[in-house]
Amino acid sequence: MPLPDHYTGVAGHSHEGAPAAVQAGVLLVNLGTPTSPTAAAVRPYLAEFLGDRRVIDYPRWQWWPILYGVILRVRPKRSAHAYARIWDERGSPLRYLSEALAAALQAELDRRQPGTLRVALAMRYGEPSVAHTIEQLQREGVRRLLVLPLYPQYSATSTGSVIDAVADALKTLRWPPELRLVNDYHDDPAHIEALAQGIEHWWMANGRGEKLLLSFHGIPERYVRLGDPYAEQCRRTAQRLRERLQLGEADMVISFQSRVGRERWLQPYTDATVRRLAADGVRKLDVACPGFAVDCLETLEEIAMQNRDFFTAAGGETLRYIPALNDGAEQVASLAALIRRHLGGWPEGGA
Numbered sequence: 306m307p308l309p310d311h312y313t314g315v316a317g318h319s320h321e322g323a324p325a326a327v328q329a330g331v332l333l334v335n336l337g338t339p340t341s342p343t344a345a346a347v348r349p350y351l352a353e354f355l356g357d358r359r360v361i362d363y364p365r366w367q368w369w370p371i372l373y374g375v376i377l378r379v380r381p382k383r384s385a386h387a388y389a390r391i392w393d394e395r396g397s398p399l400r401y402l403s404e405a406l407a408a409a410l411q412a413e414l415d416r417r418q419p420g421t422l423r424v425a426l427a428m429r430y431g432e433p434s435v436a437h438t439i440e441q442l443q444r445e446g447v448r449r450l451l452v453l454p455l456y457p458q459y460s461a462t463s464t465g466s467v468i469d470a471v472a473d474a475l476k477t478l479r480w481p482p483e484l485r486l487v488n489d490y491h492d493d494p495a496h497i498e499a500l501a502q503g504i505e506h507w508w509m510a511n512g513r514g515e516k517l518l519l520s521f522h523g524i525p526e527r528y529v530r531l532g533d534p535y536a537e538q539c540r541r542t543a544q545r546l547r548e549r550l551q552l553g554e555a556d557m558v559i560s561f562q563s564r565v566g567r568e569r570w571l572q573p574y575t576d577a578t579v580r581r582l583a584a585d586g587v588r589k590l591d592v593a594c595p596g597f598a599v600d601c602l603e604t605l606e607e608i609a610m611q612n613r614d615f616f617t618a619a620g621g622e623t624l625r626y627i628p629a630l631n632d633g634a635e636q637v638a639s640l641a642a643l644i645r646r647h648l649g650g651w652p653e654g655g656a
């Protein structure tokens with residue numbers, strides 16, 4: 306059946322056969338990752354990512370020559386090399402761990418209310434796209450949609466960009482679903498509890514280091530001055546976690562990783578911090594990254610490999626990376642509770 310115009314049809318109430326069961330959808334969105342650890346695959350991924358105004362806000366006439374003339378000629382090769390270090394037979398950790406989390410959440414939600422919620426996973430950059438996944442959900446009869454970006458702390462560069470993608474996707478639909486969106490869950494008590502238990506369980510199995518470093522992804526400091534609440538939310542997550550773990554102020558340190566470009570980013574930087582801690586005499590350092598729902602390049606390569614090397618080169622003995630919550634029981638429980646709470650008032654949710 307040809308579509309009358311550019312709008313996408315909605316099959317939920319198709320006149321062909323019985324209407325599909327109306328249900329709510331939960332759309333998990335993560336960043337995205339290249340399709341293979343090669344420069345050829347990393348280039349289009351970085352082009353989409355670094356071409357996003359939410360991520361880099363310079364005027365296009367100023368930024369595009371730098372992006373296409375310099376960065377996309379050099380960085381794909383370097384990034385591909387880093388990706389190759391974490392790639393395994395299952396592919397990119399960010400992808401397969403996000404998929405495992407989505408599947409575990411679907412099973413957990415089904416256990417309580419079989420058949421009422423449909424969990425789907427989309428990527429902000431690359432595939433499966435937000436637009437395609439929302440269309441797919443609508444085709445399955447979803448009329449109410451809860452969007453959950455897998456970023457505990459709000460930043461315009463991450464969560465804000467997901468909101469843009471959702472808004473753009475809805476513009477193409479003749480009958481968009483009813484929409485709810487989780488802005489952040491940085492101090493949700495169940496989330497803090499999950500983080501604390503993840504760390505405690507890891508300590509029970511592996512023993513404790515002398516200090517715990519919490520490393521969050523950085524953003525340009527200027528974005529924070531312009532009103533991005535990200536830094537404040539990272540600090541609050543850290544504070545709540547420290548209280549819950551009953552650590553003293555000196556037992557926990559916070560830093561920001563992954564600076565890109567020449568601007569000043571949030572301080573202190575993670576690489577400088579691990580070197581300083583080693584110089585200060587810390588021998589055994591534990592590092593967790595509570596800003597990442599699942600492990601990825603930033604944790605498995607930048608922290609567990611690069612920064613571990615910085616730490617030992619500066620005189621430290623061992624830097625141990627405490628894995629993200631991934632599809633573990635702690636995170637499945639906390640996110641399932643978060644989802645149920647946000648569905649309150651909808652026929653599929655609450656209670």
Ligand SMILES: C=CC1=C(C)c2cc3[nH]c(cc4nc(cc5[nH]c(cc1n2)c(C)c5CCC(=O)O)C(CCC(=O)O)=C4C)c(C)c3C=C
Pocket residue numbers: 336337338339351360361380384397399456460462463522523524525535563565596597600601602603
């Ligand atoms: C240049 C600007 C960048 C900003 C601002 C930024 C913010 C930001 N990023 C994440 C989460 C992730 N970033 C990841 C990789 C990554 N990030 C940037 C740049 C910015 N990020 C680049 C160029 C890359 C690609 C790798 C590289 O070339 O260094 C990842 C990992 C992806 C993977 O495939 O594993 C995540 C996750 C957040 C949460 C955030 C703002 C708060």
Ligand SMILES: [Fe+2]
Pocket residue numbers: 522563
């Ligand atoms: Fe990033």
Ligand SMILES: [Fe+2]
Pocket residue numbers: 562563564602603607
């Ligand atoms: Fe990085």
